[in-house]
Amino acid sequence: PAPPSEELLQKLKTFASIPHDSADTKTLALVSFLYLYCAIVGSQKTLTPLEIRIESKLPVSAGLGSSAAYSVCLAASLLLHKNLISASGKWSEKDLQLINAWAFQAEKVIHGKPSGIDNSVSTYGHAVSFTKGSEPVILSQVPSIRILLVNTKVPRSTKTLVESVKKKYDKSTVVMSAVMDTMEAVAKECLILFEKMYKGKADEYYKQLEELIYINQQQLDIIGVSHIALEKVIQITKANGLCSKLTGAGGGGCAFALIRPDVPKETLDCVIQQLSLEGFDCWETGIGAEGVTLHV
Protein backbone atom coordinates (compact mmCIF):
# COMPACT_ATOMS: atom_id res chain seq x y z
CA PRO A 1 0.00 0.00 0.00
CA ALA A 2 1.15 3.47 -0.91
CA PRO A 3 1.36 6.10 1.82
CA PRO A 4 -1.03 8.99 1.28
CA SER A 5 0.48 11.93 -0.57
CA GLU A 6 0.32 15.32 1.13
CA GLU A 7 -1.74 16.56 -1.84
CA LEU A 8 -4.38 13.84 -1.40
CA LEU A 9 -4.59 14.45 2.35
CA GLN A 10 -5.14 18.18 1.79
CA LYS A 11 -7.86 17.44 -0.79
CA LEU A 12 -9.62 15.07 1.61
CA LYS A 13 -9.45 17.65 4.40
CA THR A 14 -10.96 20.28 2.09
CA PHE A 15 -13.72 17.82 1.10
CA ALA A 16 -14.52 17.10 4.75
CA SER A 17 -14.21 20.77 5.77
CA ILE A 18 -11.35 20.03 8.14
CA PRO A 19 -8.68 22.69 8.71
CA HIS A 20 -5.52 21.65 6.87
CA ASP A 21 -3.36 21.97 10.00
CA SER A 22 -5.80 20.08 12.25
CA ALA A 23 -4.05 17.97 14.90
CA ASP A 24 -7.34 16.79 16.38
CA THR A 25 -7.22 13.00 16.16
CA LYS A 26 -11.04 12.75 16.19
CA THR A 27 -11.30 14.62 12.89
CA LEU A 28 -8.17 12.95 11.54
CA ALA A 29 -9.97 9.62 12.02
CA LEU A 30 -12.42 10.80 9.35
CA VAL A 31 -9.56 11.76 7.02
CA SER A 32 -7.98 8.37 7.58
CA PHE A 33 -11.29 6.68 6.64
CA LEU A 34 -11.65 8.80 3.49
CA TYR A 35 -8.08 7.96 2.54
CA LEU A 36 -8.62 4.19 2.94
CA TYR A 37 -11.92 4.44 1.08
CA CYS A 38 -10.31 6.24 -1.88
CA ALA A 39 -7.22 4.04 -1.91
CA ILE A 40 -8.92 0.65 -1.52
CA VAL A 41 -12.46 1.09 -2.87
CA GLY A 42 -11.68 3.78 -5.44
CA SER A 43 -8.78 1.96 -7.06
CA GLN A 44 -10.75 1.75 -10.35
CA LYS A 45 -11.42 5.50 -10.27
CA THR A 46 -15.06 4.96 -9.30
CA LEU A 47 -16.29 5.31 -5.75
CA THR A 48 -19.24 3.07 -4.89
CA PRO A 49 -21.46 4.35 -2.08
CA LEU A 50 -21.00 2.56 1.22
CA GLU A 51 -22.60 2.70 4.62
CA ILE A 52 -20.24 1.87 7.47
CA ARG A 53 -21.18 1.76 11.12
CA ILE A 54 -18.48 1.57 13.77
CA GLU A 55 -19.17 0.66 17.37
CA SER A 56 -16.42 0.42 19.93
CA LYS A 57 -16.31 -0.48 23.58
CA LEU A 58 -12.72 0.68 23.96
CA PRO A 59 -12.08 3.93 25.80
CA VAL A 60 -10.61 6.30 23.21
CA SER A 61 -7.27 8.08 23.76
CA ALA A 62 -6.58 6.13 26.92
CA GLY A 63 -3.51 4.22 25.81
CA LEU A 64 -5.29 1.04 24.76
CA GLY A 65 -4.69 1.40 21.04
CA SER A 66 -8.26 2.27 20.03
CA SER A 67 -6.98 4.09 16.93
CA ALA A 68 -5.22 0.93 15.79
CA ALA A 69 -8.34 -1.17 16.43
CA TYR A 70 -10.31 1.38 14.39
CA SER A 71 -7.75 1.42 11.54
CA VAL A 72 -7.45 -2.37 11.39
CA CYS A 73 -11.23 -2.92 11.33
CA LEU A 74 -11.67 -0.28 8.63
CA ALA A 75 -8.88 -1.72 6.48
CA ALA A 76 -10.23 -5.28 6.86
CA SER A 77 -13.84 -4.25 6.03
CA LEU A 78 -12.85 -2.28 2.93
CA LEU A 79 -10.52 -5.03 1.68
CA LEU A 80 -13.30 -7.55 2.27
CA HIS A 81 -15.78 -5.36 0.39
CA LYS A 82 -13.40 -5.30 -2.61
CA ASN A 83 -12.75 -9.07 -2.38
CA LEU A 84 -9.06 -8.39 -1.83
CA ILE A 85 -8.94 -10.78 1.13
CA SER A 86 -10.73 -14.08 1.68
CA ALA A 87 -14.49 -13.70 2.14
CA SER A 88 -14.54 -16.66 4.55
CA GLY A 89 -12.77 -14.70 7.28
CA LYS A 90 -10.15 -17.48 7.54
CA TRP A 91 -7.39 -15.09 6.68
CA SER A 92 -4.04 -16.27 5.40
CA GLU A 93 -0.72 -14.73 6.41
CA LYS A 94 -0.85 -12.72 3.16
CA ASP A 95 -4.37 -11.41 3.93
CA LEU A 96 -3.29 -10.36 7.42
CA GLN A 97 -0.18 -8.67 6.07
CA LEU A 98 -2.35 -6.67 3.66
CA ILE A 99 -4.78 -5.63 6.41
CA ASN A 100 -1.87 -4.65 8.66
CA ALA A 101 -0.10 -2.67 5.94
CA TRP A 102 -3.22 -0.62 5.09
CA ALA A 103 -4.03 -0.11 8.77
CA PHE A 104 -0.50 1.23 9.29
CA GLN A 105 -1.08 3.82 6.56
CA ALA A 106 -4.35 4.83 8.26
CA GLU A 107 -2.54 5.10 11.60
CA LYS A 108 -0.02 7.43 9.98
CA VAL A 109 -2.86 9.78 8.98
CA ILE A 110 -4.04 9.91 12.60
CA HIS A 111 -0.68 9.90 14.39
CA GLY A 112 2.02 11.14 12.07
CA LYS A 113 4.81 8.71 12.85
CA PRO A 114 3.49 5.63 14.63
CA SER A 115 5.87 2.71 15.02
CA GLY A 116 3.31 0.18 13.78
CA ILE A 117 3.21 -1.84 16.99
CA ASP A 118 -0.43 -1.12 17.83
CA ASN A 119 -1.83 -2.04 14.40
CA SER A 120 0.30 -5.21 14.39
CA VAL A 121 -1.13 -6.34 17.73
CA SER A 122 -4.68 -5.49 16.61
CA THR A 123 -4.21 -7.45 13.39
CA TYR A 124 -2.44 -10.55 14.66
CA GLY A 125 -3.63 -10.72 18.27
CA HIS A 126 -1.78 -12.93 20.76
CA ALA A 127 1.34 -11.00 21.77
CA VAL A 128 3.78 -9.41 19.38
CA SER A 129 7.50 -8.92 19.60
CA PHE A 130 8.02 -5.74 17.64
CA THR A 131 11.10 -3.96 16.30
CA LYS A 132 10.45 -0.91 14.17
CA GLY A 133 11.34 -1.61 10.54
CA SER A 134 11.19 -5.42 10.92
CA GLU A 135 8.27 -7.79 10.41
CA PRO A 136 6.39 -8.32 13.72
CA VAL A 137 7.05 -11.67 15.39
CA ILE A 138 3.81 -13.20 16.64
CA LEU A 139 4.10 -14.97 19.97
CA SER A 140 1.31 -17.50 19.94
CA GLN A 141 2.56 -19.26 23.09
CA VAL A 142 1.67 -16.68 25.69
CA PRO A 143 0.92 -17.66 29.30
CA SER A 144 -2.56 -16.75 30.47
CA ILE A 145 -1.97 -13.82 32.75
CA ARG A 146 -4.64 -11.84 34.61
CA ILE A 147 -4.31 -8.10 34.71
CA LEU A 148 -6.29 -5.25 36.19
CA LEU A 149 -6.65 -2.35 33.78
CA VAL A 150 -7.06 1.06 35.36
CA ASN A 151 -8.20 4.08 33.39
CA THR A 152 -7.16 7.31 35.14
CA LYS A 153 -9.34 9.18 32.62
CA VAL A 154 -6.62 11.83 32.35
CA PRO A 155 -6.71 12.88 28.68
CA ARG A 156 -3.50 12.74 26.70
CA SER A 157 -2.30 12.73 23.13
CA THR A 158 -0.11 9.92 21.81
CA LYS A 159 1.32 12.25 19.17
CA THR A 160 2.35 14.93 21.70
CA LEU A 161 3.89 12.37 24.05
CA VAL A 162 5.88 10.66 21.32
CA GLU A 163 7.11 14.09 20.18
CA SER A 164 8.12 15.03 23.74
CA VAL A 165 10.19 11.84 24.05
CA LYS A 166 11.86 12.59 20.71
CA LYS A 167 12.74 16.11 21.92
CA LYS A 168 14.27 14.71 25.10
CA TYR A 169 16.17 12.16 23.05
CA ASP A 170 17.55 14.83 20.72
CA LYS A 171 18.59 16.98 23.69
CA SER A 172 20.31 14.26 25.74
CA THR A 173 20.98 11.57 23.16
CA VAL A 174 23.74 9.71 25.01
CA VAL A 175 21.78 9.38 28.25
CA MET A 176 18.45 8.71 26.59
CA SER A 177 19.77 6.06 24.24
CA ALA A 178 21.34 4.31 27.24
CA VAL A 179 17.93 4.37 28.99
CA MET A 180 16.30 2.99 25.84
CA ASP A 181 18.86 0.17 25.72
CA THR A 182 17.82 -0.81 29.24
CA MET A 183 14.18 -0.73 28.10
CA GLU A 184 15.02 -3.12 25.30
CA ALA A 185 16.78 -5.37 27.82
CA VAL A 186 13.57 -5.46 29.91
CA ALA A 187 11.47 -6.36 26.85
CA LYS A 188 13.87 -9.17 25.91
CA GLU A 189 13.90 -10.50 29.48
CA CYS A 190 10.11 -10.45 29.46
CA LEU A 191 10.04 -12.57 26.29
CA ILE A 192 12.26 -15.17 27.96
CA LEU A 193 10.02 -15.16 31.03
CA PHE A 194 6.85 -15.57 28.93
CA GLU A 195 8.37 -18.61 27.26
CA LYS A 196 9.32 -20.13 30.62
CA MET A 197 5.87 -19.36 32.04
CA TYR A 198 4.10 -20.92 29.07
CA LYS A 199 6.18 -24.08 29.22
CA GLY A 200 6.62 -24.59 32.93
CA LYS A 201 5.29 -23.68 36.33
CA ALA A 202 4.14 -20.13 35.69
CA ASP A 203 3.75 -19.34 39.42
CA GLU A 204 7.51 -19.44 39.93
CA TYR A 205 8.04 -16.52 37.59
CA TYR A 206 5.49 -13.95 38.74
CA LYS A 207 7.94 -12.22 41.10
CA GLN A 208 10.42 -11.80 38.25
CA LEU A 209 7.68 -10.44 36.02
CA GLU A 210 6.75 -7.93 38.74
CA GLU A 211 10.37 -6.84 38.96
CA LEU A 212 10.36 -6.11 35.21
CA ILE A 213 7.08 -4.20 35.47
CA TYR A 214 8.55 -2.12 38.30
CA ILE A 215 11.75 -1.36 36.35
CA ASN A 216 9.84 -0.49 33.18
CA GLN A 217 7.64 2.00 35.04
CA GLN A 218 10.79 3.74 36.37
CA GLN A 219 12.23 3.83 32.85
CA LEU A 220 9.03 5.35 31.47
CA ASP A 221 9.08 7.93 34.25
CA ILE A 222 12.67 8.86 33.31
CA ILE A 223 11.70 9.46 29.68
CA GLY A 224 8.92 11.75 30.92
CA VAL A 225 5.71 9.88 30.12
CA SER A 226 4.38 9.14 33.61
CA HIS A 227 1.76 11.32 35.29
CA ILE A 228 0.70 12.09 38.84
CA ALA A 229 -2.54 10.11 38.33
CA LEU A 230 -0.57 7.09 37.06
CA GLU A 231 1.73 7.41 40.10
CA LYS A 232 -1.38 7.30 42.30
CA VAL A 233 -2.42 3.98 40.70
CA ILE A 234 1.07 2.60 41.28
CA GLN A 235 1.03 3.79 44.91
CA ILE A 236 -2.37 2.23 45.68
CA THR A 237 -1.56 -1.11 44.06
CA LYS A 238 1.86 -1.19 45.77
CA ALA A 239 0.29 -0.54 49.18
CA ASN A 240 -1.78 -3.68 48.56
CA GLY A 241 1.15 -5.80 47.39
CA LEU A 242 0.47 -5.49 43.64
CA CYS A 243 2.79 -4.18 40.95
CA SER A 244 1.64 -1.87 38.16
CA LYS A 245 2.88 0.31 35.32
CA LEU A 246 1.49 2.68 32.74
CA THR A 247 0.50 1.32 29.35
CA GLY A 248 0.40 2.90 25.88
CA ALA A 249 1.95 6.30 25.35
CA GLY A 250 1.47 7.36 29.00
CA GLY A 251 0.92 10.93 30.20
CA GLY A 252 -2.45 9.81 31.64
CA GLY A 253 -4.74 7.16 30.21
CA CYS A 254 -4.33 3.64 31.51
CA ALA A 255 -2.09 1.62 33.81
CA PHE A 256 -2.27 -2.10 34.48
CA ALA A 257 -1.53 -4.20 37.54
CA LEU A 258 -0.44 -7.80 37.40
CA ILE A 259 -2.81 -10.10 39.28
CA ARG A 260 -0.64 -12.91 40.63
CA PRO A 261 -2.46 -16.21 41.19
CA ASP A 262 -1.87 -15.88 44.95
CA VAL A 263 -3.65 -12.51 45.24
CA PRO A 264 -6.79 -13.08 47.36
CA LYS A 265 -10.12 -11.86 45.96
CA GLU A 266 -10.53 -9.59 49.01
CA THR A 267 -7.24 -7.83 48.21
CA LEU A 268 -8.28 -7.30 44.61
CA ASP A 269 -11.69 -5.98 45.69
CA CYS A 270 -9.98 -3.62 48.13
CA VAL A 271 -7.60 -2.31 45.42
CA ILE A 272 -10.51 -1.77 43.02
CA GLN A 273 -12.45 0.07 45.71
CA GLN A 274 -9.52 2.38 46.52
CA LEU A 275 -8.88 3.09 42.85
CA SER A 276 -12.57 3.78 42.22
CA LEU A 277 -12.60 6.27 45.10
CA GLU A 278 -9.93 8.21 43.17
CA GLY A 279 -12.35 8.34 40.22
CA PHE A 280 -10.52 5.69 38.19
CA ASP A 281 -12.29 2.97 36.16
CA CYS A 282 -11.08 -0.61 36.68
CA TRP A 283 -11.72 -3.83 34.87
CA GLU A 284 -10.07 -7.22 34.80
CA THR A 285 -8.75 -8.66 31.57
CA GLY A 286 -6.05 -10.96 30.25
CA ILE A 287 -3.35 -10.82 27.61
CA GLY A 288 -3.07 -12.55 24.26
CA ALA A 289 -6.56 -12.09 22.77
CA GLU A 290 -7.49 -12.79 19.15
CA GLY A 291 -6.60 -10.34 16.42
CA VAL A 292 -8.92 -8.99 13.73
CA THR A 293 -11.88 -11.37 13.31
CA LEU A 294 -14.83 -11.60 10.93
CA HIS A 295 -18.15 -12.42 12.59
CA VAL A 296 -20.84 -13.53 10.15
Ligand SMILES: Nc1ncnc2c1ncn2[C@@H]1O[C@H](COP(=O)(O)OP(=O)(O)O)[C@@H](O)[C@H]1O
Ligand atom coordinates in the same frame (compact mmCIF):
# COMPACT_ATOMS: atom_id res chain seq x y z
N1 LIG B 1 -14.51 3.88 17.26
C1 LIG B 1 -13.79 4.86 16.72
N2 LIG B 1 -14.32 5.64 15.74
C2 LIG B 1 -13.59 6.62 15.18
N3 LIG B 1 -12.32 6.93 15.53
C3 LIG B 1 -11.75 6.19 16.49
C4 LIG B 1 -12.45 5.13 17.15
N4 LIG B 1 -11.62 4.59 18.06
C5 LIG B 1 -10.45 5.30 17.98
N5 LIG B 1 -10.52 6.24 17.04
C6 LIG B 1 -9.42 7.16 16.65
O1 LIG B 1 -8.32 6.97 17.53
C7 LIG B 1 -7.99 8.17 18.24
C8 LIG B 1 -7.45 7.82 19.60
O2 LIG B 1 -6.10 7.42 19.45
P1 LIG B 1 -4.98 7.68 20.56
O3 LIG B 1 -5.12 9.08 21.08
O4 LIG B 1 -3.67 7.23 20.04
O5 LIG B 1 -5.37 6.74 21.73
P2 LIG B 1 -5.52 5.17 21.76
O6 LIG B 1 -5.18 4.68 20.38
O7 LIG B 1 -4.53 4.72 22.78
O8 LIG B 1 -6.93 4.94 22.17
C9 LIG B 1 -9.30 8.92 18.21
O9 LIG B 1 -9.15 10.31 18.44
C10 LIG B 1 -9.77 8.62 16.81
O10 LIG B 1 -8.99 9.30 15.87
Ligand SMILES: C[C@@](O)(CCOP(=O)(O)O)CC(=O)O
Ligand atom coordinates in the same frame (compact mmCIF):
# COMPACT_ATOMS: atom_id res chain seq x y z
C1 LIG C 1 3.69 4.92 22.39
C2 LIG C 1 3.41 3.98 21.24
O1 LIG C 1 4.28 2.89 21.34
C3 LIG C 1 2.02 3.38 21.26
C4 LIG C 1 1.00 4.26 21.81
O2 LIG C 1 -0.16 3.60 22.05
P1 LIG C 1 -1.48 4.39 22.49
O3 LIG C 1 -1.83 5.33 21.36
O4 LIG C 1 -1.19 5.10 23.77
O5 LIG C 1 -2.43 3.26 22.62
C5 LIG C 1 3.65 4.79 19.98
C6 LIG C 1 4.02 3.95 18.80
O6 LIG C 1 4.61 2.87 18.95
O7 LIG C 1 3.74 4.42 17.71
